[in-house]
Amino acid sequence: MRNTPTNWTGRDDAMVENAIRRGASRRELLKMLMGSGVALSMGSGLLLRAGEAVAATPVSGGNLKAAGWSASTADTLDPAKASLSTDYTRCCAFYNRLTFLDENGDVQMELAETVESDDARTWQVKLRSGVTFHSGKTLSSADVVYSLKRHLDESVGSKANSIAKQMAEIEAVDDLTVKIVLSEPNADLPTILSLHHFMIIADGVTDFSTADGTGAFICESFEPGVRSIAVKNPNYFKEQGPYLDSFEYFAISDNNARVNAVLSGDIQFAAAVNPRSLRMLEGQSHVETSITTGGNYTNLNIRLDLEPGAKAGFIEGMKYLVNREAIQKSVLRGLAEIGNDQPVSPVDRYHNPELKPRPYDPEKARSLFEKAGVLGQAIPIVTSDAATSAIDMAMVVQQAGAEIGMPFDVQRVPSDGYWSNYWLKEPVHFGNINPRPTPDILFSLLYASDAPWNESQYKSEKFDKMMVEARGLLDEEKRTAIYWEMQEMVANEAGTIIPAYISNVDALSTRLKGLRPNPLGGQMGYAFAEYVWLEG
Template identity: 65%
Template sequence: MTDSKIVNWTAADNAMVEDAIRRGASRRDLLKMMAAGGIATSVGGTILGRAMSAVAATPVSGGHLKAVGYSSSNADTLDPAKASLSTDYVRCCALYNRLTFLDKSGFPQFELAEALDTKDALVWTVTLRKGVQFHDGKTLDADDVVYSLKRHLDPAVGSKVAKIAKQMSDVKAIDPRTVQITLTSANADLPTILAMHHFMIVQNGTTDFSKGVGTGAFKLETFEPGVRSIMKKNTDYFKAQGAHVDSFEFFGIPDENARVNALLSGDIHLITIGPRSIRLVENRPDVVVQKTMSGAYTNLNVRLDMAPGNQKDFVDGLKYLINREQILKAALRGVGSIANDQPISPINPYCNTDLKPKAYDPDKAKHLLQKAGVMGQTLPVVASEAADVSIDMAMILQQSASEIGMKLDVQRVPADGYWDNYWLKAPIHFGNINPRPTADLLFSLFYAGEAAWNESRFKSERFDKLLVEARAELDNAKRKEIYGEMQGLVSENAGTIIPTYMANVAAHSRKLNGLEPNPLGGMMGYAFAEYVWLEG
């Protein structure tokens, strides 16, 4: 009898249940409705599960999306070239577009570009989409692309990717829809590089970015640096699907407990969290936790151009004093993997799996630190909530140091202003690096001799030479060999101590759907606002 009822359950019945779900009917109400139609409770539960899955997979239009990141600053910007924090990336992804973007598998796809062609990885031809309009009605053309790319080369702009853009020796318009990019040397990664957040396309001649005029899925309503941003759906968006939500609000809450409370109270749909907060939300029926393995990491930076980091024995001593297993277990709650003091994680195809991490060895650490002459000193280590789990990591290191008679003064500083006042500046401090899609980008941004974000001031002529060679190498096996040597140089000689690779952890309301992992970082590579939708 039950089976006959399943056979007689029609598509129209399914649609009725799905509509009731969207209108907010409770599970009990739905089961009562099906029972009234003669469906057994056990069968009704199965049908209801299928209906709920179907509803979740079908985008719904409308609603006001509210999401929170972990950082904010008075230096927040809408200029893609100057973006440096996740909150900057989120706003830029909503307001602008890139020539390419990375799908969840890490492969570049076309966005503003319709085609990207080359014969030698040296000269590239970009063909633009037809009919793309900026928020003010201007049609996108080649001059906009030329201006957007060339401004990274202007020192007055202060682009965060100036060193990467420097490889573009010439960028010129061939016709209104065609741009030619010539590189200083061949680089097969250019389509992936152009998918970086900084390479958003802005309107030709733009110098005032306060209005956020782009081609993106949202138009700017309100922007208060360090406070919040509010955007509304761009109804003239060039993508047929467009954003699902009507409006979008984003702001930073540096304090993790406050972020969690905002989510649990129902005030926020999506937050980023650290491993220590997973237990607070993972068993809540109204919350979904998404863990995505990534190349993100929090690292201890020792400046090699300042005391005590200018003594190699000191840096090597700290590397043996880092208890990686304990950091993974206690600070990351097991959500991650052991790292070996270089930025290329196991999810990257160029990872050197033969390069082993330094084992926790207090005796060896003590010997090296004694050679460096620091055992009688009290050394400050700057940590902050701004650098995810850095305080927990610092406390673990401090305990290990005390056990060998070394004194570390862990200085907890506010998250607000951390990236401007302490990162890259303090002799010993923590960083927090978001995933990057290629080995070249990680090395170019953080380890090239003249890189603006070279956290430990690592300098190596051999490394810089290999960096250029790897870009031009089209043989994948040879390229992996080059990157393997570079990883060894960083692991042994840089002052960046990377004990673990981390997973991106997001927590969101069950009302939010469509969130997927992306190699450019959490929150779908910070582009979530265009793709997610709200139920109920």
């Protein structure tokens, strides 16, 4: 019998790992181990350990093809105007922020070395030295001042204008220091600076047909609504990454087509697949799923300033007609938590657990529709595959309406152009909101009177004042109390129905490694290209 050595060393572990990386078969590996005097039983354990180590060790090289679910001819490389997941993903690849959020939701520094304040109102940002743009220009405070001030220029059309307005002063102290003075104290500023819109661009740039950033990838080509090709930045300032040689990104709006593309190997990553597709993925040894729960949701929006939302009782009736449990269990296959019509999800520390969702009560809904004078009228509901599971949700509402004599005309429209042509515009339509790290950001973007994405045109002077008050409070108890009340106001007064907080499901090749959850949304908060690698 062959003797089993007791001094199997880390050097030998490395030998096995290297053999695995070179593509050695299991038979070849076992033969190698037995030739070194290792018993078969021990060899299997060594192979498992080495395999796990290889899987956890980034590998450089390879070309990744990935598909999102939404795109349009309005796709942009201007971070200030970014609004779709495809925009965010590209911006994360080409640019950097001053800060970013890690998988635990903690603020980490990126282009900034420090972001500090003594009073939460006057902040000093110290920049990293030696960072260069793809064009070769060296990063300086002038770039940061220009990037942040663009959000205050109404002509730019920044999606973060309502958030940036609190920056009353933005000025360069020296080449690597920026001072930001807020109109009111806000302890969340380091988190706010981690948002996708606050990517740093070069001073004076106005042409976004390509991207000149400091990011992990250089833009080789960009066709709005079609695709982008990015190549590795050889001068990236971070010690590690990116690992991929190139990164091609585009959208496949049809869910089944997106899933089939990853099953066939045409792509290595399919973002945000419908929970119904899990059956297609089961038993496929070369494909796996990544399921993360954040604050993503698909909502039914009813504009308060248009008919039928302007009729007293209609919106409340809709909130009783939406069968949240059916949506959670049947439409989303259990991959969701029931929502209570406000955007702060249960994973957020400021979520109000005492605010209960309205129960499914079709008879109460019928009474309210009758009161509103709309019972029996065919009400259009605009829906699309562009918003996750929105078509299935619309069918649930339509079926419930039919049972009480309230017909709904479900109008399915194409994904292409949905966000520019229908979202925010139609009287009754669906939206899809990506996670945001603080209640203040959610409220500023979606519910303040001047919010850029005010989906139901909700306007409340009281709400606006509470939002400003809460953002400046360092007393967590008082801040929480205000946020709880604001959630109640949204749930009871706004025209947005949020039936569930959805778990994000991505489908990926088992060769793709390094994917982790992030509080800013799926695809690692849309920054996955910088951190993942292809094995084998």
